[in-house]
Amino acid sequence: MPSETTEPRWDPSGIVTLTTDFDTRDPYVGMMKGVLLRAHRGVRIVDLCHGVPPQEIRVAAWMLEHSIRYFPAGTVHVAVVDPGVGSSRGLLVAEDQGAAFLAPDNGLLPAALSRDARYHELDLERFALPDASRTFHGRDVLAPAAAAIAAGLAPAAAGRVLARPPVGGRSIAPRRIDDAALEAEVLLADRYGNLVLAVRPADLGGDLDRWRVEIDASRVAGATPTETSLAIRGTYADVAPGVPLALVDSYGAIEIAVRDGSARERFGLEPGARVVLRRQG
Amino acid sequence: MPSETTEPRWDPSGIVTLTTDFDTRDPYVGMMKGVLLRAHRGVRIVDLCHGVPPQEIRVAAWMLEHSIRYFPAGTVHVAVVDPGVGSSRGLLVAEDQGAAFLAPDNGLLPAALSRDARYHELDLERFALPDASRTFHGRDVLAPAAAAIAAGLAPAAAGRVLARPPVGGRSIAPRRIDDAALEAEVLLADRYGNLVLAVRPADLGGDLDRWRVEIDASRVAGATPTETSLAIRGTYADVAPGVPLALVDSYGAIEIAVRDGSARERFGLEPGARVVLRRQG
Amino acid sequence: MPSETTEPRWDPSGIVTLTTDFDTRDPYVGMMKGVLLRAHRGVRIVDLCHGVPPQEIRVAAWMLEHSIRYFPAGTVHVAVVDPGVGSSRGLLVAEDQGAAFLAPDNGLLPAALSRDARYHELDLERFALPDASRTFHGRDVLAPAAAAIAAGLAPAAAGRVLARPPVGGRSIAPRRIDDAALEAEVLLADRYGNLVLAVRPADLGGDLDRWRVEIDASRVAGATPTETSLAIRGTYADVAPGVPLALVDSYGAIEIAVRDGSARERFGLEPGARVVLRRQG
Numbered sequence: 001m002p003s004e005t006t007e008p009r010w011d012p013s014g015i016v017t018l019t020t021d022f023d024t025r026d027p028y029v030g031m032m033k034g035v036l037l038r039a040h041r042g043v044r045i046v047d048l049c050h051g052v053p054p055q056e057i058r059v060a061a062w063m064l065e066h067s068i069r070y071f072p073a074g075t076v077h078v079a080v081v082d083p084g085v086g087s088s089r090g091l092l093v094a095e096d097q098g099a100a101f102l103a104p105d106n107g108l109l110p111a112a113l114s115r116d117a118r119y120h121e122l123d124l125e126r127f128a129l130p131d132a133s134r135t136f137h138g139r140d141v142l143a144p145a146a147a148a149i150a151a152g153l154a155p156a157a158a159g160r161v162l163a164r165p166p167v168g169g170r171s172i173a174p175r176r177i178d179d180a181a182l183e184a185e186v187l188l189a190d191r192y193g194n195l196v197l198a199v200r201p202a203d204l205g206g207d208l209d210r211w212r213v214e215i216d217a218s219r220v221a222g223a224t225p226t227e228t229s230l231a232i233r234g235t236y237a238d239v240a241p242g243v244p245l246a247l248v249d250s251y252g253a254i255e256i257a258v259r260d261g262s263a264r265e266r267f268g269l270e271p272g273a274r275v276v277l278r279r280q281g
Numbered sequence: 282m283p284s285e286t287t288e289p290r291w292d293p294s295g296i297v298t299l300t301t302d303f304d305t306r307d308p309y310v311g312m313m314k315g316v317l318l319r320a321h322r323g324v325r326i327v328d329l330c331h332g333v334p335p336q337e338i339r340v341a342a343w344m345l346e347h348s349i350r351y352f353p354a355g356t357v358h359v360a361v362v363d364p365g366v367g368s369s370r371g372l373l374v375a376e377d378q379g380a381a382f383l384a385p386d387n388g389l390l391p392a393a394l395s396r397d398a399r400y401h402e403l404d405l406e407r408f409a410l411p412d413a414s415r416t417f418h419g420r421d422v423l424a425p426a427a428a429a430i431a432a433g434l435a436p437a438a439a440g441r442v443l444a445r446p447p448v449g450g451r452s453i454a455p456r457r458i459d460d461a462a463l464e465a466e467v468l469l470a471d472r473y474g475n476l477v478l479a480v481r482p483a484d485l486g487g488d489l490d491r492w493r494v495e496i497d498a499s500r501v502a503g504a505t506p507t508e509t510s511l512a513i514r515g516t517y518a519d520v521a522p523g524v525p526l527a528l529v530d531s532y533g534a535i536e537i538a539v540r541d542g543s544a545r546e547r548f549g550l551e552p553g554a555r556v557v558l559r560r561q562g
Numbered sequence: 563m564p565s566e567t568t569e570p571r572w573d574p575s576g577i578v579t580l581t582t583d584f585d586t587r588d589p590y591v592g593m594m595k596g597v598l599l600r601a602h603r604g605v606r607i608v609d610l611c612h613g614v615p616p617q618e619i620r621v622a623a624w625m626l627e628h629s630i631r632y633f634p635a636g637t638v639h640v641a642v643v644d645p646g647v648g649s650s651r652g653l654l655v656a657e658d659q660g661a662a663f664l665a666p667d668n669g670l671l672p673a674a675l676s677r678d679a680r681y682h683e684l685d686l687e688r689f690a691l692p693d694a695s696r697t698f699h700g701r702d703v704l705a706p707a708a709a710a711i712a713a714g715l716a717p718a719a720a721g722r723v724l725a726r727p728p729v730g731g732r733s734i735a736p737r738r739i740d741d742a743a744l745e746a747e748v749l750l751a752d753r754y755g756n757l758v759l760a761v762r763p764a765d766l767g768g769d770l771d772r773w774r775v776e777i778d779a780s781r782v783a784g785a786t787p788t789e790t791s792l793a794i795r796g797t798y799a800d801v802a803p804g805v806p807l808a809l810v811d812s813y814g815a816i817e818i819a820v821r822d823g824s825a826r827e828r829f830g831l832e833p834g835a836r837v838v839l840r841r842q843g
Contacts, residue, residue, distance in 0.1 A: 235367025516648025
């Protein structure tokens with residue numbers, strides 16, 4: 001007779017993904033992989049991304065949110081952007097969309113996961129390495145816990161009931177100016193200089209053809225209207241090389257790009273900048 | 282009674298390599314790995330290189346060409362430098378030297394593979410994820426196809442007869458000035474500042490001792506002839522620290538280097554620059 | 563009746579780690595992985611770190627030294643920082659702490675391993691690929707040897723008795739100024755701008771509370787004593803955002819940091835700089 005307290009079903013894929021702001025110039029990621037392999041020899045480790053800008057919790061959440069669906073069910077996703085490491089901030093283990101998640105309790109997971117996510121507090125003492133540091137819980141606590149969950153421990157059984165709700169994430173949703181205009185943030189610039197906006201097609205009511213992304217004309221010397229009021233196209237190749245455009249990008253978000261060029265350089269826009277989207281007619 | 286249309290023999294190693302211009306600061310590579318693992322749990326994924334400069338099809342081809350022979354037969358090599366993504370450009374699946382190759386039809390594979398390579402047109406609709414984007418065919422089409430081929434599908438069976446020859450690659454061969462001189466391109470600068478020339482020993486008739494790489498003397502303040510007419514040495518340690526040299530490098534190509542230093546900085550040469558090689562006596 | 567010459571026991575984990583100064587913008591690491599997989603299909607490869615600054619043997623040794631204990635026994639660690647490649651410098655295979663090590667004989671391993679490490683000279687001819695280069699022994703000699711050891715060959719059986727002791731490493735130990743003061747080197751700056759000092763708690767007699775890291779006040783405009791005489795804290799979150807501190811870091815070494823900021827930028831200190839640690843009272 002199953003009840004609410006029955007051990008939840010957990011069928012691990014054996015895969016652990018890592019998302020961090022560690023970069024790869026240091027051996028921090030490599031150390032985490034050693035811990036994972038020592039605890040569970042059969043684990044499969046995938047670097048989701050280590051290029052999160054330092055301490056940028058919202059960017060890590062965005063990257064994780066848009067990557068989950070590409071991985072098999074039963075995958076364990078570990079995300080470490082952890083400015084509060086070693087303080088009294090807690091560690092979370094969560095379940096959502098058939099996958100498990102481990103991260104500091106700093107807003108990262110609530111920003112990345114669905115409203116149906118179930119959160120637990122990870123038991124730091126249970127999983128910590130004997131010589132755990134106060135500066136690197138990704139290696140000393142989260143990696144051992146991830147190995148245990150990838151090896152079969154149910155996520156809920158790795159944690160306990162949360163004493164309070166998880167720390168909330170800072171919203172990245174666009175701000176509605178009026179019926180026909182939104183102000184949105186440039187969330188990140190990728191390696192091509194594409195500017196990813198924190199706006200999804202749903203925020204535009206799905207009617208993409210009527211919207212334009214507006215760029216402050218003073219940013220572009222001698223700019224024509226084509227360069228400062230960007231229609232939302234289907235793909236980069238819909239414009240000629242060197243021409244700016246907006247499009248639905250590989251995250252499924254609205255992006256400002258320059259074909260075969262860098263929108264970041266062309267417009268002098270950096271992450272954190274704000275742009276206006278306006279509906280025509 | 283075998284015929285031309287018999288299913289070709291394909292014995293996969295289970296390994297998929299990835300060569301892209303994505304860099305690793307974004308989760309694009311990680312997303313591709315998720316797709317590969319979801320489609321074929323047993324796949325082994327190797328990052329060949331994600332540091333191809335943006336849109337540099339010829340550099341990706343060069344890196345792939347010089348790496349194939351280090352991998353087991355039956356490996357699937359996926360190369361994604363794709364300025365035309367989402368346009369009408371096709372996708373190729375090829376076989377060469379016992380390995381399989383997947384890439385956009387933009388000159389990359391013909392520049393990397395042998396003259397014996399067999400090309401097919403990949404069926405985009407067959408392999409595309411249900412929610413395929415128009416901006417990321419590496420993840421949404423090539424990764425699922427690579428997983429299928431790594432799991433046993435013969436490359437030829439993954440494609441159909443090409444309607445026209447593959448798009449040709451731009452040549453990087455050195456230009457013959459006269460009997461005793463070649464002009465060659467600096468194809469890339471590696472992390473040490475070594476300048477890799479698009480010249481192989483065979484282009485010099487194999488007689489390396491008689492050739493010099495000439496550097497425009499105006500590039501080096503107070504330069505001595507030793508610094509501007511570089512003999513082709515055996516290895517970096519054949520000269521003293523800080524001294525420039527030419528040598529046959531890890532690609533098997535001619536390279537300009539400075540021992541324990543950066544030829545890129547010393548000579549102010551960037552990829553795309555041209556240098557002259559001259560035969561003595 | 564066992565004797566000194568009995569074949570040593572070696573129980574490989576099947577894992578090979580790679581530590582290099584190659585960066586990942588080039589395919590050099592990828593080529594090594596191909597060689598490893600071609601020689602031993604079941605090998606598990608872990609990138610420990612490829613961000614060692616060019617030719618920085620001591621940094622590679624430091625990274626390796628502090629990572630060994632996180633990996634399973636029986637792991638093969640390959641470290642390639644090799645300014646003398648192709649010269650008469652030898653190649654080493656070593657055993658220490660239950661693991662195997664392969665590296666050029668240039669001081670790297672003696673700096674990383676314990677005093678109990680056992681060294682042998684690797685037989686270059688035995689393991690070299692048929693077409694071995696003189697510029698890339700990591701790929702052409704060390705990778706084939708690592709694959710053989712990961713597959714079961716005892717490290718001692720892969721080498722022969724050393725003709726002379728291994729080349730010694732340059733010391734990074736702090737210099738004692740007097741009973742109450744040490745001068746230490748900034749060994750590396752990590753991606754956050756944390757400055758890792760070549761000082762361990764044991765160098766301070768374990769009594770961390772009495773020591774301060776002193777920063778030259780002229781480096782910080784308008785600096786208060788809190789900013790130039792740094793107590794050794796437990797973790798970053800022990801100070802407010804933007805405040806500098808010293809702490810025992812993820813290497814178990816003393817580090818200068820700025821919470822949520824970059825000590826490298828704040829203090830204008832680069833690797834190679836020296837700072838003073840002073841005992842109070």
